[in-house]
Amino acid sequence: MNWVIRFLKISRNQWPWMSAGIILGVVVVAANAMLMAVSGWFIASMAVSGSSGVAFNYFFPSAGIRFLAIVRSVGRYAERLVTHEATFRNLSEMRVWLFRRFIPLAPACLERYAGGDVAGRLRADVDSLESLYVRIIAPIAVGGLSILSALLFLLWISPSSAAVMFLFLLMAGVALPWVVHYFSEVPGRKAAELSAGLRSKVTEGLQGVEELILLGAVERQAALVDALSENVIAEQGCLGRINGLSLAGSVLCAGCGVAAVLLTGSMQVIAHQTPAPNLVLLLLFSAATFEAAGLLPAALHLLPAARKSAARIFELADAPVPVPDPPVSHVTPSGGRICFTNVSASYLPGEPVLHNVSLTVPEGGRVVLSGTSGVGKSLLLEILLRFRTYEGSVTVGGVEISTISKERLMAMIAVVPQHPHLFNGTIRDNILLGNRSADEAELQQALRDSCLDLWVAGLPLGLDTAVGINGSAVSGGEARRIALARALLKDAAILLLDEPTEGLDGATERRVVSHLAARFGGAHATTLLVVSHRPACLTLGDSIVHLNNSNAPLGDK
């Protein structure tokens, strides 16, 4: 239950809303049960009075019935509003908390999360944590509190009925959900596994449909999909049957509970321990109380999945910062000279990629780093960005980068990373991320230098064209040039380009390279470090460094 406490701590500002929602929930359940109980008692008393002729003050109960009816409907409306308010406030709080936690963890920790499926997993996990209050905490609290107060009320009227109800409520609210959970664990897991299998078969089949047609294998794939689908649906059917059993069980508990209260209540009435009309009150109150028990199974059912999601998220949030910021930092690098000395580093512990690499790029120098894929070129850039830890020494402007604050270091560097991310906004938004205070002339220059100007001019919405989620509305080559324009706009002392022309055709590549060469040619002060194995890019450097598997850089030109 630690994770629930942790969640409650994070959302402590919303406790008033959360508890108000729960109190209103209990009020609604109580008003409903009391409405039925008082109505029953009222008509029984009226019947007794009618037949015996003993006067009965009907003014109070009939006013009470109307009052309870109004409390119930207004209370339900208020409860809905308040619980939703609490949920949305929580949601806001959780999101900001998570995002702030993630900032120092990117990218090294995030890419390991959920086996790399950050996009798929994180969304579901965050959703599950955000609905923790409305779907789990509130129903359990309302159900539990309502049952407790109902039992206390019964204890006051009829202790024996309270005892009987305690048993049946325990069965309906606690034992039944537990049994359901126990039996649905295996089919639930199987259904999830099979669904994942089905998804990957469907993905394969649809992505590779053209090849499958030409290979004459479409029908085989469709049969595989059908077979998997049948298995998935069988397991889901099994879960459905268990759910049916649980519903049937609660119907049985409620029915038998009322029958048992009929006996205990009647015994009390017959023994003159309680006025006769109280029997109807007991019966109707008990029947309504099972409504509160009905809140519990659904909430308890969601509990294990929520726990897993919370565990994943909290584990991620608690991960040690991979490259911590220095505690206090007053050093200011002077100039853009970059110097790697005997640097060793790896992506994963125990799988070294770089080994004793030394490389110097003088201030204003232009170096192209070349070599086969997987040799660690991109890792070298990520070290410079303080995304990865390293051994050895890396200095910028004569200062060891681990002693410079991240903010100050980032202010000096502009990058086109290996996999630049385009945010779901317009082309303009994405480019201006590089420098929000850039003026129109600078923006146009960046567009020209990344050869985007003609393409943008041809778009109906120009710079206000949306790039789509993950840049899905633009081609890979366009995305890379947008990232290039963004980096150029920053106009930093150091510019790092990781395969800036990947995905471009030959002609465009040559144009981009010649624009870059013109921009940074001569005595330009920017230090340029380019990673590429494309011949066209090699012309960008004053010197070319080949990084090979033994990691001894060889310089030549």
Add this chain to the structure above:
Amino acid sequence: MTEQSEGKAGDGEQRGSSAESWLFAEARNIRLLLLFIVALAAGIGLLVVFQAHLLAAACQRVIMQGEGLSAVLPLAALLALLAVGRSLCTYLLENRSAAAAARVKLAVRSRLYRKIQALGPAGLAGEEVGPLIETVTRGVDELEPYFTRFLPQAALAAILPAMFLIVVVPAEWRSGLVLLFSAPFIPLFMILIGRGSERLHRRQWSRLARMAGHLLDLVQGLPDLIIFGAAKTEAETVARISEEYRSATMAVLRVAFLSAFTLEFFATVGTAVVAVIVGFRLLAGVLTLQEGLFVLLMAPEFYLPLRNLGLSYHARMQGVAAAERIAPLLAQPLPAGFAGTLMPPSGPPAVLFEAVSFRYGSNRGGVTSVELELPAGYITALAGESGAGKSTLARLLVGLARPESGRILINGQDLTLFQPDAWRAKLAWVPQTPFFTSGSLRENLLLGRPDADDALIAQALEAAAAAFVNDLPDGLDTVLGERGAGLSGGELKRLALARAYLCQATLVVLDEPTAGLDPDNERLVCQALERLAVGRTVLVISHRETTLLHTDHVAEMIDGRIERVVPSAVFLASRGAV
């Protein structure tokens, strides 16, 4: 970052109604099951009536007639028995609706998958695969609540209130009138709620999805935000957008919940009014407690199915939303296929494109009046900028699309005259990202020729410079992950070449076989390409000069037209790249 616009609401409603009629049509396939479900619902209604009757009778005996426990005991036993019966019916109802949902899901998924597969190459040009996969897997699963939650509730709401009214009126017609007159308001509000919540649902869910997408977008782009010093300011954007979402949603909910409130109000006040009426009739002595209590017990039961139907609207919306994505796909007409009967030539064919034109509907690349000859047994390269129509031409050649005008001649005969399966057996096609199934390497290599033995495989691997397979600890039994996970891009390209080599194809089409490869891998692939070309006609799409070196002719495409066809050396010299 800003978010993008939302869909038009009017459109959505139109789609919703046709999706619902599709769901009804699907429900017709399981008519018998649904009838059984309705019968069960009626059975549950009867049991409820009996339960109320027994309780009322027991109270009459104890309170009014002062009878002893022996008079109550059999009634209590009967009540417990009824509870067993009711729980049994409940189980059957759930079980049968789950079975109904399973039948629908199974049939729909099978049809949907085959349909998309059949539409695949030509029909779905321009549609992304991701959402389609989502529709076939999760989309079909989301039909379930419609059949397990909404339809049974709809059946209950249609039967039970009427049934309960019939038993209440003879007992106490005044209360019956109260129920009868409050009832018409309930369907009215149901419709209002339905309409309102439908619109609300659409808007809110798209807004929620966008907000969730926003956080995800920022998290995925965190490295970029850090690089450009924008991470801290974006945290404030997260707070602001969540806050905007909250206030906008709450403003809508305050109104939306009003209709649910009205429904609750009628149900609760209706019950209260019945209680008061019954009370005064009892005081006047014109009604027995048994009759009065029975009526009171039936009052909330009368409203309950209607309220539950209201709660199941979410399930309905989910089903309708899924159907909106599924139904149009199933309704799409299939593109006309080939229906030729001719057997293709056995040797390497000579291919001639005659004034071939094809466009993808909108302004995406196509080809216009292409005249091109692929001489038998030679490697012809297709060069040009991205979007010039190279891949389109290749797809036309392998028959994944049909020319809108013009002909493709194979040894002088129109491609459409050949028997499609026989023609495909003569083809090998290696697209930019070759297909790999999650299975063993052997399975993947045998996809095109299931009867090849290990000796043939070894020969193909050798030819395709893919002998690295032999160095893997499990050799041919090495299991690949999804989309070939576990091997590098270069290794996968060479495996795809080996598979093409293994097919007894005489025409090989390769789309960018060397894109994204480092020079070492490119050299290996090019050598494999030359070995593959022996005795085959080959078309290679590439704009990489080092790859073009290994071809005989280069056809250059510009804007969907063949600009020139020249020997490769001439082409490379003209680009100044030798």
